[in-house]
Amino acid sequence: MKSKIIFFILFSLTALNSSCESHKSSQTLTGLDLINKEAMELISGRKVGIVTNHTAFNAEGKHLSDILYEMEDVMLTTIFAPEHGFRGEAEAGEHLSDDIDPVTGAKIYSIYGSTRKPTKEMLENVEVLIFDIQDVGARFYTYISTMGYIMEAGAENGIPVIILDRPNPLGGKVEGPILDMKWSSFVGMYPIPLRHGLTVGELAQMIKGEGWVNNTESLDLTVIKMKNWDPNMYWKATGLEWIGPSPNISNLNQVAVYPGMCLFEATNFSDGRGTDHAFEWVGAGFVQSNELIQAINQYDVKGLTIQSHEYMPVDIPGKAMNPKFKDQMIHGLALTVTDWDEFESVRFGVICLKVLLDLYPDDFLISRERWLNQLWGNETLGEMLLQNASVDEIIASYQDDLNEYRLLKNKYALYK
Numbered sequence: 001m002k003s004k005i006i007f008f009i010l011f012s013l014t015a016l017n018s019s020c021e022s023h024k025s026s027q028t029l030t031g032l033d034l035i036n037k038e039a040m041e042l043i044s045g046r047k048v049g050i051v052t053n054h055t056a057f058n059a060e061g062k063h064l065s066d067i068l069y070e071m072e073d074v075m076l077t078t079i080f081a082p083e084h085g086f087r088g089e090a091e092a093g094e095h096l097s098d099d100i101d102p103v104t105g106a107k108i109y110s111i112y113g114s115t116r117k118p119t120k121e122m123l124e125n126v127e128v129l130i131f132d133i134q135d136v137g138a139r140f141y142t143y144i145s146t147m148g149y150i151m152e153a154g155a156e157n158g159i160p161v162i163i164l165d166r167p168n169p170l171g172g173k174v175e176g177p178i179l180d181m182k183w184s185s186f187v188g189m190y191p192i193p194l195r196h197g198l199t200v201g202e203l204a205q206m207i208k209g210e211g212w213v214n215n216t217e218s219l220d221l222t223v224i225k226m227k228n229w230d231p232n233m234y235w236k237a238t239g240l241e242w243i244g245p246s247p248n249i250s251n252l253n254q255v256a257v258y259p260g261m262c263l264f265e266a267t268n269f270s271d272g273r274g275t276d277h278a279f280e281w282v283g284a285g286f287v288q289s290n291e292l293i294q295a296i297n298q299y300d301v302k303g304l305t306i307q308s309h310e311y312m313p314v315d316i317p318g319k320a321m322n323p324k325f326k327d328q329m330i331h332g333l334a335l336t337v338t339d340w341d342e343f344e345s346v347r348f349g350v351i352c353l354k355v356l357l358d359l360y361p362d363d364f365l366i367s368r369e370r371w372l373n374q375l376w377g378n379e380t381l382g383e384m385l386l387q388n389a390s391v392d393e394i395i396a397s398y399q400d401d402l403n404e405y406r407l408l409k410n411k412y413a414l415y416k
Contacts, residue, residue, distance in 0.1 A: 027239035031164030031201070031224035032058045032132055035067065038224045039162055042128060043068075049078035049118075049126035049159075051111075051150050053086055055134035055243045056164075064132050064164070069104040076106050077125040082133060082146040083112040084246045112142070116186065117149035123157050130162045131200070134245045137170035138259045139179060139194050140187040140375050143245070147200060148189055148207055155215035163223045165201030165414070167238050169255050172197045172231025175346040176259065177398035178405055179377035187374055193398075193405055194346050194377060195259045199414065201225060206412040223414065230415045234340045247319040248278035256337040260349025263381075266372035268365045269356060270330060274313025274323025281311050282352070283332015285325055286363035292333065295355045299391065303342030309334035350381070350394050357385055 031038075035058075048068055050056075056064035068076040079086055079101055086101070086108055099108040109115075109122050131150055133143045147163070154161040176194025184190075190212050196203065201223035207213055208221050228238075235242055235252055244250035249258060254277075261279040264271040272281040283289070289308030296306060309332055313323040337343050356364040366372055366382055373379045384394050 026228055027059065028167060028229045028233075029059065029227040030166050030240070031226060032056060032064055032067070032166075034224055034227065035064075035164065039130075039164075039222070042160065042162060042222060043071075043130070044073045046127040047075045047077045047125055049080060049123065049129050050076065050106075051080040051082065051129065051131045051133065051146065053082055053084065053133055053245070055166075055245050056132040057241075057243065059240070064130070065101065065104050065106070068130075069106075076104050078122070079104075079106045079108045080111045080118055080122075080150070081108055083142045085110070085112075111146060111149065116146070118153045120157060123153065123159060126159060128160045128162065129154050130164060131204075132164040132166070133200070134166050134243065135168065135200050136245060136249060136255050136258060137168040137195060137197070138262065139176075139190075139192055139196055139377065140262060141246075141258075142186055144200060144203055145186050145189045147204060148213055151204060151207060151219055151221065152213040152215070154221075155213060155219035158218065160220040160222065161204075163201045163204045163221070165199050165223055165226050167226065167229050167233065167235060167240070168197065168199050168231075169235040169242075169252065170195060170197070170259070171234050171340070172409075174402060174406060174409065175344060176402075177377045177380070178401045180379075183373050183378055185374045188377055193402055194375075197231065197409060198412070199226070202409075202412050202414050205414070206408070209412060210408075225414055231413070248273060250276070251280075253335075253337055254279045256340060256343060257335050257345055257348070260345040260347070260352070261335075263349045263353065263372065263375055266366055266368040266375060267353070267356075268324065268363075268367045270313060270324045270332065272311075272313075273320035274316060274326060275311055276316075276319075277311075277334075278320070280335045281309060281332060282335070283309065283311065283325075283330045284364070285328055285330045286360055287331050287356075289331045289333065291359065292355065295359055296351060299351050301348055301351065302344075303337060303339030304348065305336040305338055307334045307336075308332075347391070347395055350391050353381075353385060354391050354394075 052064050068074050131147050135143050151161050174193050174197040178193055179188045179191050258279050269284045272278040293306050312329045313325050315321050372382050
């Protein structure tokens, strides 16, 4: 009997260990997890500048800056901080100042504000540039614009650029119109759809391959690919810890609704800023929640639960100051994505805009028309809404361009 118990215990421990090893082997490995194997010959003996923020951790919980600082043959000299800063604590649009990192002693330069592309002077002590930032998969999320500027700076100054790839939390699915380059801005610099379906590594390859930055032919670009990831995966399948890449996107539900709900930035309708639930709580003082839900339910919205909700936007330092309807209790919606495959965030955003214009023509306003055009990527959304076009007509208006983009996307796919 005793021998049977011992055998059972040993068998259980073996099975548990095997299960743990299997889980470990199936976890997605980011470019940073593979830096020691794939990039050492590119950075060894060199002065390194990194473009990064608080999301650049490996599977063992170590930050890119600390990993490089501890390498004997690598000199971390410079840190370039994007929107929200090196530590990710600044709210959207806040301009940042330069500093010194107290841990590594590296010089920190802000490249969000008056300077968005590193200058020659900033790069004096840099021999190779590494980009490692978690993206969310939407064209107007500014980290990918920063990446483009870094690539251009590398090309112009003869500095190799290394992209440490990370998952697109929205997977490989694409939605929305292709950017018309006459509306190119920091919230959309390249002719890609609103929901682009690329990893940052794939997008970097596309930017180089299509010549979307100056001096492309001089760009020395290396992408450190991930392992155990494919475009059909969403974040929960990666086994990675989610780190909110900006103050108002702290959870994955916010990521899922963001591509559509961010369009409310151009209106007098609250996008949830001023709460801890930006983009997943939306509303206004002039709406009736149940009436709004009933109108939305006339459309075939899949993969989403919509509930009536009341909330009060307030000042939250580091997240939102002077939000719409500040200190007012407003009526609105609480959005929860239940099926990431089924839910189409851009289409849902169009539905909401259409319903609000129909229900509240005297109250709901597209208050920042130019901003809407920049976010959408062209002027057609506002024009078609004001012409009373249907949701299906708006969605159909860009499908041919989207199909062409899918072919381009396949050309630069790094993961099958």
